[in-house]
Amino acid sequence: MSWFERMKSGILTRIRRDIPEGIWTKCGQCGETTYHNALARNHWVCPRCDSHLPMSHQKYLELLVDTGSFEEMDAHIVTADPLKFRDRRRYTDRIKESRRASQMKEAIHTGVCRIGGHPVALGIMDTRFILGSMGGATGEKITRLIIRAIADRRTLILVCQSGGARMQESAFSLMQMAKISAHLHQLANAGLLYISVLTDPTYGGVTASFAMLGDVILAEPGARIGFAGQSVIKQFLGGEELPDGFQIAENVLRHGFVDRVVARGEMVSTLSRLIALLAPDAESSPGEVLAAPAS
Ligand SMILES: [Zn+2]
Incomplete structure (x- = not known):
């Protein structure tokens, strides 16, 4: 011993x-x-x-956008409180706090820019602003971005990151789903490309509308993607354990709801390749795009 x-x-x-x-x-x-x-x-x-x-919208801008090419749009559009809503706290107080934390006036930052040299209309959501929830101002900013994409013939890219519709705005929030979807239909009719990039988390009314309407849907590895959250589903099933990988991007890909899981380091090259392949004529006039090739 x-x-x-x-x-x-x-x-x-x-x-x-x-x-x-x-x-x-x-x-x-x-x-x-x-x-x-x-x-x-x-x-x-x-x-x-x-x-x-998790990354802020500023960091996504640094990651995705060609240096110095971003021009912000609609910075003046701010959240309203149409219902004078109050739960444990006033909605207006939550808005103020979120503005301080996120340095944003709404849950999405929109603008036009270039990615890999291609002209793009870009929107980036940020969960630091009331969980990235979709309020009336969020929907209005996305709608105006789509209108700008159509006017300039740009590819539309939306980086989604959201807890869903914003309950404090009730129907004013829910109607954004229909408004945005209708404008995306116009973008498709104009022959323009829309790529949605799903990041962690993408849930609720955002998943049920524009996040899943991309011509191409990309997701970041490990991102949680679903409609109702995991805890809500677990509660509904009487506390039953959910399977491994439930609502995780790689599993969602296997079930066909996402086209590709792309690591951040490869996101710019993937987006550039997709735009070059699927929207090579985006900047030319609609007449040129629709013209049949001479045979
Ligand atoms: Zn780690």
Whole structure:
């Protein structure tokens, strides 16, 4: 028997090492802690498990858009409170708080830009603004973006990230589903391409309308995509466990609701290739597009 026996495995220390906030980020999936700058270089993808961490609309702009080409649209359109809604808190207070947290006036940032040199009308949702929920102003901004895409003959790309329709606006929120879908129909009639990019999470009225109406539907790895949330479904099934991968992008792809799961690092090249293949004439006039080739 040895003279000294270690009672516990591992070396314990009483010194508490505080990690300064804003310098390191911990992965929610594997627990790996990574230096912020390293994560930024890796498009906020965990280097250990490839988990795609949440990104703000500003970071998606940096990731997707050709440098200096973005021109914001409709920044003046802001959320209204048509029902003077109040639950535990006033809706107007939630709006104020979300504006501070997200530096946005609504749950979507819209504008025109170039991606891989192609002209695009781009909308990016952001869950920091009331869970990326779709209110009247969100719908109006998307509608105006579609109208601009038709006028300029641009490809439309919507980066979806939403908890669904915004309950504080009730029917004013729900009617946006029909309004946006009708305008997407006009975009299709104009022969223009619409690509939707589903990020984590994409739920509710957004899934039930424009998120699933893309000519091509891409999704980020691991994104949760569905209508009702997992906890609601579990509750409805009397607490029954849901199968592995339920509502996760790779599983949704297997069931045919998504065309391709694309990692962030490959998103720009994938979008550029799709536009080059499916919308090569987007900038030319409608007459030129519809003209039959001389035989
Ligand atoms: Zn990880």
